[in-house]
Amino acid sequence: MDQSQVITSNPVAVIGAGVSGLVAAKRLAAEGFQVDVYERQRQAGGLWNFSPDPNAPFASAVYGDLQTNFPRQLMELQDYPWTNQPLFMHHTLVQQYLEGYSRNIQTNFPGRIRFIFDTEVVRLCHESYAGGHWELTYRFARLGSLRGEKSTQRYIFVVVAVGVYDQPFMPYYQGLSEWRELWKGSVTHSKFYRSPHEFEDKRVLIVGYQASGFEIANKIAAHASGLWVSSTRPLADGPGGLPCNAIPMTAVSRFDAAERRVTFTDGQSIEVQHIIFCIGYQYHQPFIKKNSSTDEARFPSGLSLDHLHEHVIYIEQPTLTFVGIVKGAVPTFLVVQAQAAFVARFFADHIRALRPRQEDAQHRLPYPLFMDYMLRLESLCDQADKGRLGGVIPGSHPIFRWTMELDLVRTKRAEIRGAFMSQNNQMTGVWSTVDTLHEYHCRFLTGSNQNFVALVPFLILSYGYKDDNDSGLTLPFEGWEEGFGQIIGNSIINSTRTLSETLGPDSNDAIRMGSQKLFQLVRDRWSRWAGTRKWAETDQLEVWKKAFEKSFFFANRDLSLQTAFHGHPRTPISSPAPRFVRGGFDGC
Structure with a gap:
């Protein structure tokens, strides 16, 4: 490379202007960084920029x-x-929402965020001769051409925010390659799906039934002459389940191209005309190179991405981070806000003490791992802000907050959606924008006893990661029936056990502290509430009080015994931990 053509630049590079890149740019700008945001499309929005042609350059999965x-x-x-x-x-x-957000952050941080649209990053490598900077080479993708002019800039910090919905994952099956060769165009991936009319009067097999499989099955059910759904997990009918005319099948075993038949693991076989794979995507960052002397990718394409701390920081070169690569049934818009706040404070050197953790290289965060992750990042950001000289101006360094309402919406999202779809279909037959449906979820978010029980795991972890006992929790004692105190006590014990087994030793300290705080808080609130009542008002009130306190005595005793003998807790948050250094982590 001709070094005279390299422009030295101080800003942070953010690759991608979807939701991940936008919130990263906002958080970095709030920390005082200059930010260059590179985006292949002509506008912000990333994945949400719709392309009618699924084979167009940079077409999204929308x-x-x-x-x-x-x-x-x-x-x-x-x-x-x-x-x-x-x-x-x-x-x-x-898409309009994200485009509006991009304008908003530019207005709030004038001159600090620069968007470079219509550009494709083709090379990113860490160069020792360049002072340990990252050299980023991009080319202009004018009019969809990839033969545009190239330029290179240097950055100390880089945020990769390209998401995980670009490179379809297509597994190996016996006979699949022969099928694709013989019946061209009959096999596709959910990324390339555009309209249910493509499958009018066709016999269709959908492989996989997570988010995209659910969506597409329900879209084409009224058009296909036959619809089968293959899944490795049991499938149910009705709202949130299979369309009424879809037939559930077990996992695919093999394809017979000559007979145009698909055989499943239970021995059944069917004849189909189209196959849609809805089984997700693989990580694909071919532009990140090992070094300047090779075209070998630093991260091979596949289902895993190794050596990332907190699913964000690349341990071997911590000046490289990833935002938005967590997969599974997680709300990306919320995850990336927590990750971006964490990255910005890390780059600004406000977060220094980081312990190496055992991460899932596939970056899947099923519940309650997801909840633990969100609350942990929030806690790290809170601790970083408390350590700033002069404190933090409210709102100047936003922290994402995982709240009780969000946790309850997440827990009941399938129920909410099923009810929304059912009522909406009865009203209009389509997805409506009727004002009365805007807050349709509210009846699921009341302060009921059942909802309080559903929130117990969240409350345990939330109080466990907080340094203080502040809580806006209100308890619906008036609606508690006799014996409900025991239900709450047992729920805390069972949730503590489940969280400990699922999250492992890294979170034991937070679980133990959170459980004890929650017990004490409920008892204190009960005592204050009961103290305002005249016991003569009802014969049952004194009975309820005794039953409640008795159940909590035994529950608290059981909890203490359980946590006392549950292995070794993790190092307390306040004690010394391995520090981040430019080359990695001390003690790794």
């Missing part, structure tokens, strides 16, 4: 009538609230 599959609360940027959008909305509204 199809024409795509609706969001999370309630609006799980797709909101906390510093840029939705206004009057429906609970579940058309993809164009999401």
Whole structure:
């Protein structure tokens, strides 16, 4: 490379202007960084930029009538609230929302965030001769051409925010390659799906039934002459389950191209005309190179991405971070806000003490791992802000907050969506934007006893990661029936056991502290509430009080015994830990 053509630049490079890149740019700008945001498309929005042609350059996985599959609360940027959008909305509204956010952050941080659209990053490598900087080479993708002019800049810090919905994952099956060769165009991936009319009067097999499989099955059910859904897990009918005319099948075993038949693991076989794979995507960052002397990718394409601390920081070169690579049924809009706040404080050197953790290289965070992750990042950011000289001006360094409402919406999202779809279909037959449906979820978010029990795991971890006992928790004692105190006590014990077994030793300290805080808080609130009542008002009140306190005595005793003998807790948050250094982590 001709070094005279390299432009030295101080800003942080953010690759991608979807939701991950946008919130990263905002958090970095709030920490005082200059930010260059590179985006292949001509506008912000990333994945949500719809391309009618699935084979166009940089086409996204969005199809024409795509609706969001999370309630609006799980797709909101906390510093840029939705206004009057429906609970579940058309993809164009999401793209407009993100484009509006990009303008908003530029207005709030004038001259600090620069968007470089229509550019594709083709090379990124860490160069020792360049002072330990990252050299980023990009080319202009004008009019869809990839033969544009190239330029190179240097950065100390880089945030990769390209998401995980670009490179389809296609597994190996016996006979699949022969099928694709013989029946060209009959096998596709959910990324390339655009319209249910493509499958009019066709016999269709859908392989995989997570978010995209659910969506596409329900879209084409009224058009296909036959519909089968293959899944490795049991499938149910009705709202949130299979369409009424779809037939559940076990996992695929093999393909017989000559007979145009698919055989499943239970021995059944069917004849189909089209196959849609809805089994996700693989990580694909071919532009990140090992060094300047090779074209070998630093991260091979596949289902895993190794050596990332907290699913974010590349341990071998911690000046490289990733935002938005967590997969599974997690609300991306919320995850990336927590990750971006963490990255910005890390780059600004406000987060220094980081312990190496055992991470899942596939970056899947099923519940309660997801909840633990969100609350842990929030806690790290809180601790970093308390250590700033002069404190923090409220709102100047936003921290994402995982709240009780968000946790309850996440827990009940399938129930909310099923009810929304059922009522909406009865009203209009389509996904409506009727104002009365905007807050349709509210009846699921009341202060009921059942909802309180559902929130116990969240409350345990939330109190466990907080340094103080502050709580806005209100307890619906008036609605408690005799014996419900025992239900709460048992729920705390059972949740403590489940969390300990699921999250492992890294979170034991938070679980133990949170359980004890929650026990004490409920007892204190009960005592204050009961003290305001005249016991003569009801014969049952004294009975309830005794039963409640008795159940909590035994529950607290059982909890103490359980945590005392549950292995070795992790190092307390306040004690010394391995420190981040430019070359990695001390003690790794």
